[in-house]
Structure formats: structure tokens, C-alpha cells
Amino acid sequence: MQDMSKLVYLVPLFPLLGFLINGLGRKSLSKSLISIVGSGVMLIAFFISIGVFFDVKANGATVVELFPFIHADTIQIPFAFQADQLSAVFLLIITGIGFLIHLYSAAYMHEEDTQHYGRYFAYLNLFVFSMLLLVLGSNYVIMFIGWEGVGLCSYLLIGYWFKNTQYNYAAKKAFVMNRIGDLGFLLAVFWILYKIGTVTYTDVFANVAQLSSFDITAITMLLFVGAMGKSAQIPLYTWLPDAMAGPTPVSALIHAATMVTAGIYMIARSNILYTLAPATQTVVAVVGLATAIFAATIALKQNDIKKVLAYSTVSQLGYMFLGLGVGAYTGAVFHVMTHAFFKALLFLGAGSVIHAMHHEQDIRKMGGLKKALPITHMTFLLGCLAIAGIPPFSGFFSKDEILMAAYNSNPLYYYLGLGGALMTSFYMFRLYAMTFLGSFRGTHEQQHHLHESPSAMTLPLIVLALLSVIGGFVGIPEVFASNAHSLEHFLAPVFAESAKLAHPHHLEASQEYLMMGISTALIIGIIVWAVNRFKKYTDEGQENSGLARVLENKWYIDELYDAVIVKPLHHFSAFLKNVVEKSGIDGLVNGAGKLVGYGSRQLRLLQSGQVGSYILVMVMAMVVFVLIWFNDHTIMNFLKKLF
Amino acid sequence: MIPVLLILIPLITGLVTCFLKETGLARTWAMLSALATLAVAVTGIYFYSPAQLSFDAAWLPALGSRFTLSLDGMGKMLVLLTAISYPVIFLATNRNNYPKASSFYALMLLTQAGLMGVFVATDALVFYFFWELALIPVYFLCSIWGGEKRIATTFKFFIYTFIGSLLMLIGILYMYFQTADHSFAWKAFYSTALSGGQQAFLFWLFFIAFGIKMPVFPLHTWQPDAYEQSPTATTMVLSGIMVKMGLFGVVRWLIPFFPEAVHQAGHIVIILAVIGMLYASFIAIRQDDLKRLIAYSSIAHIGLMCAALFVGNNIGMEGVMVQMFNHGINVIGLWIVADAIEQQLGTRKLSELGGLAQKAPALAILLVVLAFANIALPLTNAFVGEFLMFNGLFRYNIWIAAVACISIILAAVYTLNMVQKIFYGEPSTATANATDVSGNIRLALVLVVLLVIFLGVYPQPVIDLTKDTVQAVLAVKP
Amino acid sequence: MNAIIFSALMGVVMMFSGILTQNKSVLKYIAATGLLLLIAANLLNAEAVFSIKVNTHGLISFDRFGLYFNTIAFTATLVYVLLSGSDIGKVGSGLYTADFFALIFFVLCGLSILSSFNGLLMLFLGIEILSIPLYILTGADKRNLKSNEASLKYFLMGSFTTGILLMGIALIYGATGSFAIQAPPIVPSTGMVRASFLEVAGLILLFVSMAFKASAAPFHFWTPDVYDGAPSVFTSFMATIVKAAVFIAFIRLFQGQAVVLGPSWKILVSFVILATLLIGNVTAVFQQSVKRMLAYSSIAQAGFMLFALFSGNDLGKEGILLYTAAYSLATIGIFAVLIKMNDYTLEGFNGLAARQPVLAFVTTVCLMSLAGIPLTAGFFAKYYMLASAVKAGGALWLVVIAIVFAAISVYYYFRVIQAMYFREGEAGTAPISSGFKIMLIIVAALIILTGIWPSLVLSGFYF
């Protein structure tokens, strides 16, 4: 594995190749070829990633400079990749889970006709490529390229079924909301470039001292705005649930392996800046926590299987930001990883359900799928357990690490976070129970066709389930075994600078055990309650009322945005277009023309045709001329004043 | 000799085209001419020494005007843009059957001669001449081959720009009398010291001319109408190359002469330009006409370039250079798409389109790439320019930059609106029988898209080409 | 002196050839030959090769400026005769072709005097010799009431102005005791110029009468009516060559008088320029008849020519020569086409480009030249005028206003181009001979050539 890092550019290159082959050959290639190319490149990328990972592990970080991207004046921005511990972890997550999703897609999307199938895989590959650029870039600009690239791909994939106008709106919304975040990111990049003169990570972090605390706060805040957009935090989260419009594997890709984790990656990458900006850290933590709880409340009452998962993602992302906000960078990355496992699992599982149910997504119309879809059911259950944070599933470790760090920072964070975790287990098991337990509530036809998905789909489920179960063991907390947190050790160089500045004060082991115990107990209690309550669910079409209704309608946030921002903007632009432009500016221009025309019609009347009046004007003009001569000084003075 | 050739080839071939009666012949001849110009431009720029790229001959000795031409970095870049654009434009509009095609192509080539002249002239009077030479054929092109309201619209456009040019002429004249040896040479203008009052006065005389050409808010109202009504080939020239004349003018004929005024009035211009960016973006959101939408989007982009011109730092200026080239490429691509749609479907109302992605997937993909170039997505060419320009603006003033940046969001809104309304959803009555683009148009679009991506990934050639100009221009400090 | 003598002689020759032949084209070619002779004689004079020496006792002095102008004017007349000469014979009953040519030569005689007069007496005589034939030419179409009316209007206003002119001369004579054009009076050390009030009054009256002849507002009123009413061939002549002569005289007369009139001189001239530009350009916008539009446009052009008077420097003098050449050539070209049109209104030009591409093209070039679009002679003409004003200083505001009016002028000139090229129509014309077309193309080529390389006209004439 020596020098594997030098070949790190191959990792994004292969998905790019896949994109080109599938994109250009989508008409000529057969479906199986397309899926082989699409998944194959991912597999190769994954293998190279493994190589890179071990190389990094053994030899540390490497920077590979490909070519100068922008060299203008003092700005030197190379197109360079940086293979270090953080990016290696992300590489594995992205390519690994990405590969599984590709594999899954090959079966899931099999109904599409060849051309669209090719397009789909091309987009998927491009998506992965963008994400790889994002995590591999050795400077903020390359990161920004990936950053916008995933936005683009999410746009393309969410709007994949382009005939549906609703889906297109969702895609557009995703892109525009992302752009709002990107704006923050971009401004931060400008700021860094302005103050430090470079955007290369190593140089920036080495020269943090050049920045005033105001600069750092501003930069980190702006970066965080970017993260808010990409990682769907309040107030820019509304696109993510709508992004469910895309095919389910895409949702898995967006929610698990790519895109939404970009914000986490970016903050983890810039950890030193954040550590130096406590104010921003507080904001990050508060926003993360608020998002975690807020999204969880919404998830409580959602009936679309994917929507529940989507809000759960938003909520989980909130936890990660909480972790980042309290300085638990490793915890956040850890949670990204475990979340990638189980959220991919859950989404793919949901996909399997939807596939079986013939694109029915409403859980009120499901139930009792346990028997028909045994593998799906089993893996989904594992996923639910993982996300709920039951030990020893992966979610437990990562979430626990974040919550403990939050407690260290501010106990209130912990309590609120725990409340969110409880809600998580509630809505996840509500989802589980309504889907798999009880009796089937769908149509007979659906029931008749219920069947387990093909192996190309179940295989990834099984792998992911396995990972969800054991994935947590790379980060065993200190209390269980000292120095067993291998992830932390691995990532330590990345966070070294921040660690120097942090003042960790660990809890007593006993207290930590107590807290873990209580929380686990509470979660199990909630799970039992939820399962019992919802396995007997019958769809009676009852209307929710009160708070439940508000939750079902997602706190009416979309409506609020529409009324406060979208509509006024539309009216404003209509006003500009119809009033200011037409009657105002252009009116002025045309008015000048009309004035000339009017003047012409009036002036021509001077030409009366009467010799007498002509001569009269001449005589009067002569008189005026003589008078002008008499008073020339007065007139000159007047003119001088005028001009 | 190269600059002379650049002017002479289109000029002479253009005149010859007048006499070619057969449409096909005229078309081929024009294409050959454009390719020849391209060949000369490329050879000249990459294989000739700077000395060989300038030309000097006596013209009006009594007036102190010499026929001097020379190519610097920015000139090379714009010459290249013009030279590349013309074959693409001819290729893309090849199938538009213009009546009296020979006159059409003749006028197009004359316009090219004018454009080339503008970009290579280093004598103010020669510059002014070519400035107008580029305009007059366009007047005829638009008025004869344009849309329904072509006559009034083009007339407005013509008078608008004519007033601007005349104001510039006064400025040039005034400068002329200020120079030590009464000369129109760029160098003489450059080395003439002016008082602050004179500078301010001249600044506006020149700027209004350039501002109308760009066009910058609030001098822009001729532009959407003109773009809408012109024949597409002309629109491409207008928006792709001609608007660059304004920007070029500012860099070559304004900033170096009036540093103090640029320093002072630049603030106003930047604010106006930024207002214009947002203003045009907002209007673009509500546009239903594809051509007008592109037009307003172009105003927004030009606004940014105009603002970045006056920030007075290398980065912003370099961004403008890059963006001048890239905007030309992109907007021509967009017009090709707009034309392909209008030619085939007979409408360019967004509300009447839809679902074209099913019928014309290739067109859809190409447009999507162009659309994302239009919103400056990274790895498309526009990103580099906008990145540098915003950067420059940011260095100038953080708040102005922040406000200006809002336009990138608005750009996403209107561009995606456009893409969605044209391509997505179910096919409408207008698009039910549409077919995909093919042949020349497709080839032209692919060429454009390849350029978009190539320059998006590797923008360095353009940056390197124009470096010297930027440094020279900014060397003057008030 | 050659020009004066030869033109007078040629007038007589034309009168007599009218007795010998009634063939119009023969008459036309006699006139053209005569003009060639005239040009040659004048050139010989200008080059100091051969000139008839007459002791004029200082009443006339020939300088390069005047002689050069003569050449331009004679050449323009030659172009005019070649282009529109055959249409002269169609005026009125067609019996007086030779007499019309004779009158044209007499006008040229007056013109030669005006370009070289050296005293108010010769100015007066020159103006009268110029004007009286014009009164007749205006009324040449005797059956046409419009022609009659124009003639009478022109005559009444013209003779009234003669009265004003003479009063001005008398007052100046009273103050100075001589009819010579005054050298600038000596400026006393205080900086104030002591001018006799009588002389000032006289100069103002002189200015008024010259402004009348040059159709500068507010003394322009005769112009649209007379140009409109007169037979188009003669309008062409009047609006170009005659007008140019008046301007030359105007400038000859007033160079150096600015000091006498003091600061009010600039006020007066700029007032007149403004009024002329305003009335000429703005009123032309409304006109539906191309002929009448051209009449107003000639007023507008006068506004520009007045800049030479305003600036009073050498650039202005050079410029006025170029201006008269450019303006005359373009206007003669347009009128030559106009005469061939069946309908003088704008609608009458609709679709001309499709039916008569050469006519339309040449008209376009001419109109562009009038509008001052670069690459045509008109551009350099306007350029010189503005340049002289900028050089003179203190008049940038006036120049800017002039620019605005130039833009308005584009509006009405281009309406004709629009009619010809962009509108459908059945523009009817009289039969067009190919010789006429060739002549037209030569005119267009001259305009463009001068526009690209004005040194052609100005070579050898730089102060």
C-alpha cells in the first residue's frame, strides 16, 4: 500500500469515467453494461480508497497537485488533492456505501428504460465524483467545487423523474437552498483568501494567527451558513425532506454517504478555526441541537416512509453539529460514519419496501410486511435499533460520544439531546411497527405482489446491517476500554491543533455509566411503548388535531417561507418587471422620444406660412440681439453661475 | 501585419459576399472567411512576437491620428473570442434560411471587421471608427432580418448607442486637445495629466458610451428588446461579443487615463452595477420569454463584470478578463439553444414549452450544462471568472460583495426556472412533436459545451493571456 | 478673378447657346464643359499658374481659402449638373433650360465674389448676384402655385433682409468711414475693447442678415417654405452650393469681428446655434415629406456649420470647407434621387431598396453622411466642427447639446432608410438611366472615400 496516496486522484477519476461512459453511451450501452460500469467504477474506487486509507494510516497525509487551477495575481489555487486521515475516512464511507447503493440501484431502477437508466447511473457517478472532490480537495476552492457539484447532482437526481412538475420544484428548491448556503461558504472563502492570501488548508491553518478574532468568527459563521444549507440545518433544512422526490437509492446516497455530511466534513476540516471561535461554536451547537429536536418532532407525525427517514436525517445531522459545536469533532465524524451505515440501510430498506409495495410510500397503507420481506424486515429492524442508540449497535457509540461531550460542555445540551434521542426511537419504531408489524392495510393487488427484493438489493442491505451492528466498535469509549477508540487515534493528527486548545474534563466513569444506563433504559421503554402502540394501528382516516396536526404539517414552515420570502420576492420582481422597468426606466427613455415628437408638433406651428409673422419674428429677434449686446455682462455672469 | 489581416479578411470577404447571389455559396464563403480569420488569429496570437502584432501607418497626419493597431493580452483574448465565435455562430445558424443571405453574411462579416478593429486599435480615432463600423451593419441586420417589432426596437438601440458614441467622441476630442502634441495615440492619452475636474467630466463622457454598450443599469433598456427582436445570429454577436466592447473600452480607454476619477466615481459605478445585477436578476425571474430571460440574465452578468472592473485590484480585473471570454461563449450557447427551440417550435414563451427533455434529450443535456455555466457552477468556465470577480469585489468592499453575491442565488432561481419550464414536465401542445437537435446546431452546441467545460477545468490559458493587460492597467495609481 | 470672369462669361455663353439649340442634353453637356473649364481656370488661379490680373483696388482679394472653396463649389455644381442636369429641362414649360443654366452660372459668379470679397460693397453685390437668380429659379415652375408662392416669399423676405444688411453696412460705414472688413481693433491695455456703438449695431444687423441667408434660426423661416416650394432640382442647388457660399461669406465677414462684439458675440452665436439646432432637428422629426424634411435638415446642418463661426479658429475654417463639400455632395445625391421619385413622402420611399437597390444604397450613404455616421464624409465634417468648438474652449455644454441634436437627426434621416429597406412598398420612380446610376455610385464612393480619408479633400489645405 506504499504510495497509494499518490494515486488518490484515481478515486474521483473512476466515477468520472463512469459518468462519461454512461452519460455518452446511454443510448448504445445495454442496461447490464451500464450497471456494471456504474457499480464497477465505484468498486474500483473503493479498493483504491482502501489502499489510500492504509497508506495514510501508515505514512500520514499526502498532497497530490494535479495542475494549477487558478493562478491569478497573488492567488495560487492548485487543483490538488489531499489524502489525510479525515479524507480517508470519508473516502471509505463514500465509495463503500456509494458502491452498495450503486449495486442496489442496478436492481431497483431496472424498470427504467435504457436511456434513463444510463442517465441515472451517470448522475449517480457524478454525484460520487463531486463528493469525492469535496473531501479530497486540498483547498477550500476545490472543496467548493465539490460542494456545488453535489448540489448540482442532487438537483439532477431529485428531478430525475422530470415529467413530474412537483419533483422539479423539489429539485429546484434543493439547489436554491443549497445556493444560499453556498453564498456563505463563498464569502468565507473570499474572506480567507483576502486575509491569508491562500485557501490551501495547510497554509490557512498554519496562519490562523494572522486572523483577528472577528475575522475568525465571521469566517466560521459564514462557513457554517454553508454547512446549514448543505447539511440541512435550521433554517435551510426544508429542501431535504422534499428531496425525497428522487429515487430512493438517491435519497440513501444523499442522506447517508454524500452531500449532507459535507457540512460536517467541512467543519471538521476547519476544526481549528472553530475551536478559535467559541461564539460560532455555541451557534453551531445551538442550531444543531435545535434542528435535532425540531426535526424529530416533525418526524413523529409523518406518514411517508421516506419523509420520516428524511426528518430523522435532519435530526441526526443536528446531533452531529451539536458534536461539532461542543468540540467533539471525532464524535461528529464517528456519527457521520455510523449514520451513513444505518441511514443507508434504512433508506435502502425503505426502498425495498416501496419496491415491494409498488411505489406506495404511505406507512398507513402498509403493515405486516414482516413475513413477505424477511430480509428487509430484519435488516430494517437492525437499522432502527442502531439509530435508536441501543448498545452495542453502532448508533449507540457515536451518539453517546456526542451527548457526553455535550454534557461536558453544557448539561442542558445533554438533556435536550436525550429528549431528541427519545423521540428518535419513538418515531423510528412507530415507523417500524406500522410497516412491518400488524396486519396489511394495502390493496389486495399489492398484497398479491408482495415479494422479497432481488439479491442485488438485499445484499447491500445485509452488508449495511452488518456494518450498522458492528460499526460502532471502531470508537469504543474510554470508559469501556482505554485506548480502544481507534477512530480517534486515527483522526488525531487532523484534530491535533484543536485538541491542544481544548480543555477536556472527563466525567467520572461511574457517572458516565449511570447516564448511559438511564438513557438506554428510557430508549428501550419508548421503543416498547411505540411498538405496542403502533403494531395494532388501523388506518381509519382520522384527522389529526392540535399539536399533532401542526407536526404533521411540519410546523407550517414551508408555508411560512412561502408567505414571508417566496411570495414577496415574486411580487417584488413582478413589480420591477412591470412597473419599474416598463414604466420607469424604459418609460423615461421612450418618453424622451415622445417629447421630441411632441416638440416637433408644437415647433412646426411656428412655421405658420405667413410672411408677416416670419418677418415679425426676425424683427423681434433683432431687438433681442441688441438687448443681449447691451446686457452681455449680466448674461455672462448668469451663465457662469448656471454652469 | 496580423492585426491588419484580422480586419481585412472579414472586410474584404464581406464586401465580396455582397455579390454572391447564391445562398449556399454565400454561406460557405462566409464560413470559410470566419475560419480563415480564426486561423490567422490563432497563428498570430500564439506564434508571433509582440512586435509582429502591431501595425503603424500614416492616416490623418494633420489630425494627429495614425492608423496604429496592436494586440495586447486583452486584445488577443477578445480577438480570439470573436474569431472563435463567428464559425460557431455561422455553424449554428446555418439552417436559418435568411432571405437575401448574401447581404446577411456580408453584414455579419463587416460587423466582425468592426469588432476586430475595436479590439486592436490603439489610436482613439481609429478606435472610434471601428466602434461605429461594428454598429452600423448590426443596425441593418436587426432591422431587416429581425422580429416583428424590429424597426422600432433597432432604431431605439441605434440611437441609444449612437448618443453614447457621440459623447465618447467629445471625450476623445477633449483629450486630444489636452495631449502635449495633439495626438490621438493611446500612449499620448495615457501620458496626459488631467486635473480632477477634467477627469471626472471625461470619465462620465466615456463611461456613458461604454455603459450603454455593456449595458449597465440604468442604461440597459434597449438591450432586452434588441436581443428579442434581432435575428439570432446577430443577437449572438451582440451579446457574445459586442457587449464586450463596452468592457474592453473601459479597460483600454478609460481606467488608464482617469485614475483619479475612476477612484472616485468608481464607487458610484460599482453600486449602480450591483443594483443592476440584482434588478436584472429579479426581472429575469418573472420573464416568460426565453430570449428576454437570457437578455436580462446577461445584464446581470455584465453588471458584475462592470462592477469588478472598477474595484481596482488585479484579481477583480483578471476575473473580468476571464469572464469576458467565458460569458461570450456561454451566452452564444444559450442563444443557440433559444434559436433551436424557436426555429423548431415557433414559440419561445416558457409557459408554452415543457417536457422537451423527453423529446430532445441531447438538447436538454447541452442546455443544462449551459444553464449551469450561466449560474457559474464550478468546473464550468463562468465559475472562475465570477470567483475572481466576487473576490475582487470583496476586497473592495465586503458589504457590496455580499449584496452582489445574492445574485448567484437569484441566478439559480431564474436559470433553473428556465430549464424546468422548457424541458421538464409533460410535453405541451407546442412541444408534442418536437425532435432533438441534430447536425450543425448540435455540433455547434457541443463545441460550445466542450469549451465551457475545458475552460472551467483549466482556465489558466485565458488568465495567462490577459495578465499583462491587467498589470499594465492597474499600474496607474491615482 | 478667373472664377468670376469665367462664370459670368459662361452665363452669357449659356444664354446664347439657348438660342442655338433647344436640345437639353446638349445644353447639359455645354454646361458641364463650362464647369470643367471653370474648375480648371480656378485651379490655375489657385496654383498661381495663370490668373487674369485685375486691379480691384483692394475690393477683392483671392486667398487659398476662397479659391479652394470655389473648387469645391464648382465640383459640386458639376456633380449636380451631371446628376440632375437633365431634370432642369423638365422644370416649368421646358422652354428656358438654357436660361436656367445661365442663371446657375450667374449664381456661381456671385459665389466666387462671396468667397473672395474684401469689402462690404463686394459682399453686398455678391449676395445680390447670388440671390436674384435664385428668386427666379425658385419661381421657375410658373404654373405651380407652390413655386410661385415660394418665389414671392423668398423675394419679399430676401429684399427685406437686403434692407437690413444695408442698414448694417451704413452704420458700420458711419462708425469707421470705410467699407473694408475691419481688422480687429487694437485692444487697449485695460483689456476692454472700445467699439463704437454704431459699429456694434451695424455688425448685429449684418449678422442678422447673414444668418438669414444661412437660414439660421430665428431667421430661418423662409427656408422650409422656399425649399419645399421651389422645383426640386433648384432646391438641391440652393440647399447645397448656395448655402455653402453664404457660410463662406459669413465666416469671411466675421472672422475677427468677435473681438469687436466682445463677450456677447459668443452668447449671440451660441443662442443662434442652439435655436437653429433645435428648430431644424426637432421640426424635421415631424415631417412626412422627404423634401420638406431635407429643408429642415438643411437648417439643422446650418446649426452645425455655425460652429465654425463660433470657434473662429483655423480648425473651423478647414472644417467648414470639408463640411460644405460633404454636405453638398450628400444633399445633391439625395435630391438627385428624390427628383426621380414619384412621391416625395416617406411612404413614397417604401420598398425602394427592393426595386432600385443602387438608388437606395446611395441614398443611404448620403443620409448617413448627413447624419454624421463615421466612415462617411459627414462624420469628419461634424467632427471638425465639434473639434473646433472644443478647441475654442468654453463651449463643451454647447457641444454636448449639439450631440443630442445629432442623435435626433439620426431619427429622421434613418426613417428614410427604414422606409427604403425595412418596409414593403411600391416605390415608384421615373425611368433611371444607367449613367445616372453610375454617377450616383461615384457620389457614394466619394462620400465614403472622404469619410475614410478626409485628407483627400483637405490635402494641400491646412492653415
Next chain:
Amino acid sequence: MPIQYYIFLCLTLFSIGIIGVLTRRNAIIVFMCVELMLNAVNLLLVAFSKMHHGAAATVDAATTAGIDGQLFVFFIMVVAAAEVSVGLAIIVMMFRNIHSVDINFLNRLKN
């Protein structure tokens, strides 16, 4: 006689001529008023001529100073005669066509 008297007299006559041109409608009478104006000028010229001659004669008795003024008058008369012949011809031509010499009828050409 003080020259001022002559100036006043001539200006008065001249102005009467102008007023005549402005107020009368008969083309012939208008023309006659123009002739009146010319005569006022003539008288003024002669007066000035004599004034300058008088001033010069005090220095040099044999001077011909001022003679040009009188010659100018002569030329004015010459021109006036020519003008009258043409003018009356035009008026007659006009009269033949519209049977009137009222200048207010000259209004076909306007605007």
C-alpha cells in the same frame, strides 16, 4: 447738420419701412416699404459720407474721403432697380395665377 439728426431721421424712415412690411398685406406695398427702407439707408450713407468728408477735409482740402459712401448709394440704386424688375415680375406672375397680391394668401407652404 449734426449727424445725429440724420441718423435719427434715417432710422425713423427705416423703421417706418419695417412697420410697413409688417403691417401691410399687399405684396406691392410691402415691396414699396422695402424700397423705403433702402432709401433711408441711402440717405444715411450720404450723410455719413459727408460727415467723413468733412472730417477729412479739415486736414486735407483736396481729399476724396467719403466718396465711397456716395458710390455705394449708387450701387444700391443699381441693385434696387434690378430687384424691382425681378420682384415685380414675380408679383405679376403670382397675380396671374391667383389673381391677388395679398401675401396672406401665401399659405400653401407651412409647418
Next chain:
Amino acid sequence: MNITQILFFLLSAMAIFSAIMVLVSRNPVHSVLWLIAVFFAISGHYILLNAQFLAIVNLIVYAGAIMVLFLFVIMLMNLNKDTEPKKNIWMKLAGVVSGGCFLMVLISLVRQAADMQGKAAQTGVGDIGLIKNLGKALFSDFVVPFEISSVLFLSAMVGAVVIGKKA
């Protein structure tokens, strides 16, 4: 007041009165006759100024030839009665007022002219107005304009023929 002054004022009064009568006469023939009276008065002035030649020419050319021509035309047109309809009174008023203004400003200008103060026109003496002197000057210094005025006559002649001839 000597005889010259008396004559001056008499002639002046006559000239002005006759001039005004030219204006106010309704009958064109009367106008012509009043105008002739003006010319006589002016000729009288010429004689006072010792410009005998001009006085005679004035009578012969103006009062004689030209005015006869006028009379002739008026008679030809049968305009010898009051045919002129009433002109708009405001136009008349405007004409009189502006003509008056013209007179006023010119006179005020002349009154302020310092160089005219105390100067006088020779009356009764000086012989430049005699035909001998004038002729000498005319055929020496002024021979060019004299010859050139023939062109004027020539063109007037041609014109009169062209215009005056029927058809």
C-alpha cells in the same frame, strides 16, 4: 436757425409724413404717390448735402423709372382701389410695436455712441457729390464692382424674361 436747418427740418418732416402716408393709404396708387413724395424729400436732402448727382439719379431712377414701374403694375392689376381686406388688428399692433421697439433700441444705441457726439455732416459744401468726382472714382477705384453689377443686370434681365413671359 439758418436756411439749411429750416430746409432740413422741412424736408425731414415731409419725408416722415409721406412715409407714414405710404403706410396708411388704403389705395395702392396713393401709396405710390406718397412714396414718390418721400423720394423727392430725400432728393432734397441730397441737394442739401451737396450730392447733386445722387439727387438727380434718385429722382430719375427711383421716382421716375422704378415708381412708374410700380404704378404700371398696379394699374395692370387693376389694384387702384382699396382692395386690401382688414388685416388682423393684433398682427398690426404687433408689427407697429416691434417696429417701434426696433427704432427705440437703435436710437438709444446711437444716442450713447460717443464717437458720433459733436460730429456733423457737411451741408452745402464739399464737392465729392459732383458727377465729375464720382465718375472718376467709379471708373478707377470702383470699376470692378461697376462691371460686376452688369452681371446682376444680366441675371435680372434673364429673370424678368423667364418669369414675366406668359407660359
